[in-house]
Amino acid sequence: MATASYANILEKYDRFRSLCAALSLAAEVEGGRFGLYAGRIRHLSAQMQRIRDGEPEGPVLVQLAPDLPRYLAALAETREAGAMVPFLTACPRELTAPRLRAMLAGPELPVEENQASNQARNIQFELFLATLLSGVGISVTLGEPDLRCKVDGLTALIACKRLFSVRKLNKRINEATLQLSRQLASLPQAWGVVAISLSRVLAVTDRSEAINNQSEGLHKLDLRIKGLVERRARWRQTREAQAILFQLSSIFTNAATAKIELGGFTTMYGTGPVCEKLAIRIQRIEDGVQ
Secondary structure (H helix, E strand, O other): OEOOOHHHHHHHHHHHHHHHHHOOOHHHHHHOHHHHHHHHHHHHHHHHHHHHOOOOHHHHHHHHHHHHHHHHHHHHHHHHHHHOHHHHHHOOHHHHHHHHHHHOOOOOOHHHOOOOOOHHHHHHHHHHHHHHHHOOOOEEEEOOOOEEEEEOOEEEEEEEEEOOOHHHHHHHHHHHHHHHHHHHOOOOOEEEEEEEEOHHHHOOOOOOEEEOOHHHHHHHHHHHHHHHHHHHOOOOOOOOOOEEEEEEEEEEEEOOOOEEEEEEEEEEEEOOHHHHHHHHHHOOOOOOOO
């Protein structure tokens, strides 16, 4: 969990935009939701500058309030995209270009998604998770079912799912397990891992949630994941589903810093050699990347 200035988020967005342009996706990034996000962040930055310049805070915040969910989505999703640049730059063009083209589409807000438009954020979750894992020394390549990882000589295939309803948790786990089973048939020395994004069902997205400090924010995310797993998860460990990895991001206002923070939490359930290797690395995921 960490803060980032508007200028820092926009600087990393410019790198993301440059990467997209190098992949012949300039029109898609500028004309899609990320171009819209960048405009919202610039506007938000200008309005906050008015307050810093001495204008009364109340009228400015009243003007911003109706679109608060859109500003928060812009900050969170643009920051994720900016974080992906080092990983994506190192990937082969033929793997990144089609995925980025799909990711740049989609509606402005997650709540505006439907079955026809949710693929953009599905791809975004895959690429963001790949970025997180790569950042802690796991070798990650983009491939079926979604990600292929090597850690300390062991191979794990990861199938990624975004959860839209807590009632569908086990259905998504079963779907991912079937995907992994097909891919593992020709890889007898590999294991399968199911990765689930909980951000759409457990995160606070229409406002920033108040916390006293970073530790409290991370503790809240941890408790939400544990609560869902204890209430809902019906999972039998197999080679195809050797582990379940959960990722959750939400937005907080930190009372200690008086700033908005994007808090992320990644945790994994499972036992066995590949789980142990992955768990050690996952514990190293830096809050700032999340």
